[in-house]
Amino acid sequence: MESLRIAMVSDWFLPRVGGVEVSIHELARALGMRGHEVFVVTHSYTNTKGSHALEDGDHYIVYRVPSPINVKDDVTLDPLAVARSVLFIKRNAFDLVHSHGISSTLSLMTSVLASGGVGVPSVLTNHSLISNDLPPGVRRLLKYGLRWPTVLTGVSRAASHDVEAISGRNSRLTPNCIDVDRWREAASSQRLEGDPAVIITSRLSRRKNPLEIARVAELVLRRLPRAVFYVIGDGVLSADLRELIASRGLEGHVRLLGTRPRHEVAKMLSGADFFALTSYRESFGLAVLEAMALGVVPVVYRSPGVLDLVEDGQSGFVVDDATSMAEVIANVYEDQALFRSASRASVERARLFDCQAVIDKYVLPVYREALNSCSQNDRRFLAYRLYRRLVGDPVRPGEWCSERKWRYHERAKEGLVPVVRRRV
Structure with missing residues (x-):
């Protein structure tokens, strides 16, 4: 596969300690070692840098959006954090968004808005078993949100079945991995x-x-x-x-x-x-x-x-x-x-769960599916489609993957979010 620019998005990342944090680090590092441009988009914690911070990771770059409203388990409820995440993706010509955690607000909403608004293919991976614990109202809202990501996956068969039970959609398997x-x-x-x-x-x-x-x-x-x-x-x-x-x-x-x-x-x-x-x-x-x-x-x-x-x-x-x-x-x-x-x-x-083996067997096939869906299964919001028609710029299937990302990237300037020029 050609070199991709990939955004890994989640509320949870290092230095916070946990399985999701480590799994994102391991996958991002392994993809970076293969020549892909990988960015981890997360939010700031009390013990990390504040706004507009780009950090060098291990074969990847970390972008931390400011988030003054973090609740239980460091989940952000700040709409500006989500907006910055989506804007960062829009201005930096990402080929793909890979969001981690359906109970992560930053992950879920970035995936929804990336696919439903911007047109970027997105993969949303479930890292938890929550289908039996959701109140009916929350379950309905989550099911609605899960309509928009291009591909749903789970880190195990159980996690995959869990997100299928909530969304009513098919889910793929992308296991966690380590080097x-x-x-x-x-x-x-x-x-x-x-x-x-x-x-x-x-x-x-x-x-x-x-x-x-x-x-x-x-x-x-x-x-x-x-x-x-x-x-x-x-x-x-x-x-x-x-x-x-x-x-x-x-x-x-x-x-x-x-x-x-x-x-x-x-x-x-x-x-x-x-x-x-x-x-x-x-x-x-x-x-x-x-x-x-x-x-x-x-x-x-x-x-x-x-x-x-x-x-x-x-x-x-x-x-x-x-x-x-x-x-x-x-x-x-x-x-x-x-x-x-x-x-x-x-x-x-x-x-069998070494990152290079998992990438070949599970991750890259899912990425290919998401990228192929860019032109075949456009998931833009109806309201966005109507707006584009009103301004005389109707939505064209596959436009993000073909030329629109480059148009945004070429005219993007430093401002609310940093711009990292894409290597040729």
Whole structure:
């Protein structure tokens, strides 16, 4: 495929910590390494630069729009942030918008306005499982908004089915990915204390079900009294988990380490024997993939998105509750032949989700579909079409992909948004 100028859009990006943030970084970096021009469009946080900030990323550029109105989970409710995002896309001759998160206002509205107003093909990827949690009114509004993106995708089969259930449209699969070899290079040869050493990397929020960790540890210690659990992450339930650990006398065996830089996470993960996931509502499980790439055996709750990653009994183990998780950890650790086999298989499985493999198999075919739809499936708003007809400039199918983006780009000047001249 020819070199594309791609805008990755989301409320969530580094330095915020989470699976969506890391997955955008990994995909943007991998596409940039292939020669595509990739820009990540996000909004400012309290600990990042303010308005009009362009930053150099790793084979990509970050544009942060100012956003003084951020609510729960750093979602912007500032219409000016969305307007700047769309204007940046319009003036900089992007071939494609790839928005991440249907519950991200910046992502959803930029995708809607890019396709429905400007005419830029857009891909909107679902990173969550929310269809069963939406109030009826919100669900109807979201369904209406999901009419406009050119292509809908999900990071797992579960996430894809979830957005299909809301939108009534077909959805493609674009799994999350990591650079497996680079991640393995960041690993350490130093083993963590504990027989076994069990690690958890997760936001400590209700959705992640972190309090279950104490119960799992308690059960494992009955059979393996030298086991140590390491919990990397922070969140609203940090204090509750700490109190629960203390009340059960587990302080020496369950260690809460807080949030750590990603390179430190790789070093700690590689020193563990098992990775435990106690969430029932994972849409993908990027932390599981990171553990598998390092040969850490995953033992996970039966969560819809994780089933795309972990093959039960081969590259890891899928369980239903704390009791079965503790039993599997103890049994597999005592059977070292099985443990080593699962460790090797987890690395092999993780390589299927290396970014270069995912780009070839999933991402580029979706991009081609969106670009081909530019002329075949124009999704401009009716009001916009009427306006263009009134001013004597009727909408022509495929105009953005053929010449209109260049017209806007050539006359664009620095102002509300920066202009980055497109390389030839």
